[in-house]
Ligand SMILES: C[C@](O)(CO)[C@H](O)COP(=O)(O)OP(=O)(O)OC[C@H]1O[C@@H](n2ccc(N)nc2=O)[C@H](O)[C@@H]1O
């Protein structure tokens with residue numbers, strides 16, 4: 001018997017970052033949108049807890065107990081007095097260390113899959129609590145769709161989305177470390193009085209009406225200057241996508257993946273092709289949004 005869960009990647013359509021808190025995290029107004037690029041997590045009973053991974057970038061994914069999928073299984077098992085003896089296989093399609101919450105997706109996926117395998121009867125709130133313990137982005141991977149994340153991004157309010165949005169994601173060579181990007185944000189803002197983060201009403205309205213042009217005008221990522229500072233070549237990718245007709249271009253979360261909003265699926269295909277030909281990225285992926293959260297297949 002095995003259980004497979006499909007989990008989407010995310011793009012942050014607004015990432016407003018406040019000052020650093022006493023616990024080292026930053027207060028956020030984080031508007032998440034789930035996009036149709038997916039990892040699949042399969043769990044099956046085994047002698048001990050083991051993890052395997054296949055797909056692009058699989059060699060960069062840890063297979064020990066630091067893997068978020070393994071941690072999810074252990075946390076759920078500990079709460080319910082279960083032996084976490086499962087084999088977890090991750091079929092990766094979300095860029096690794098790309099700012100698209102790939103590890104978070106695997107954590108949420110393994111949690112939902114183990115919950116089903118073990119029939120724990122855990123409530124949705126308990127699963128969301130475990131997600132928040134695993135990482136700031138993990139609750140959103142479970143929920144999907146669109147949501148505003150406050151606190152360190154883990155406290156979610158579901159947002160209405162009025163239509164489909166077409167995106168292109170340019171995958172960069174090599175990853176960026178999320179803590180390093182937040183540290184660079186702090187360095188760039190040294191001596192600045194960083195305002196409290198607030199969600200943009202215009203952006204929420206654009207999501208709610210499904211208006212791509214309006215959304216393009218409201219996209220904002222406060223981590224973008226930090227990601228560009230650590231990886232200046234990303235500016236060339238942003239320019240290439242904009243010249244190819246994207247309505248807007250931005251760094252996805254902590255990067256280095258860059259995201260391009262297209263007016264429709266045909267425009268997205270042209271942007272992807274042009275980006276790839278530009279030589280400014282390793283690959284270019286088309287995906288539409290919103291995508292469903294973690295789902296048992
Ligand atoms: C950049 C984003 O992906 C945008 O959604 C997230 O804010 C990062 O979420 P995540 O990868 O789940 O991050 P976590 O595993 O919770 O934290 C990793 C590290 O990122 C930094 N971090 C994360 C979230 C936050 N609100 N403030 C932070 O400063 C901290 O250095 C933390 O030690």
Ligand SMILES: Nc1ncnc2c1ncn2[C@@H]1O[C@H](COP(=O)(O)OP(=O)(O)OP(=O)(O)O)[C@@H](O)[C@H]1O
Nearest residue numbers: 067068096097098099100101102103104106137178
């Ligand atoms: N299941 C997992 N898949 C990928 N990376 C993982 C996983 N579990 C732990 N990691 C570790 O997390 C690091 C970040 O990988 P991940 O793909 O989650 O980055 P990310 O997409 O930039 O995350 P985020 O957008 O949430 O900041 C990796 O370098 C790896 O060491």
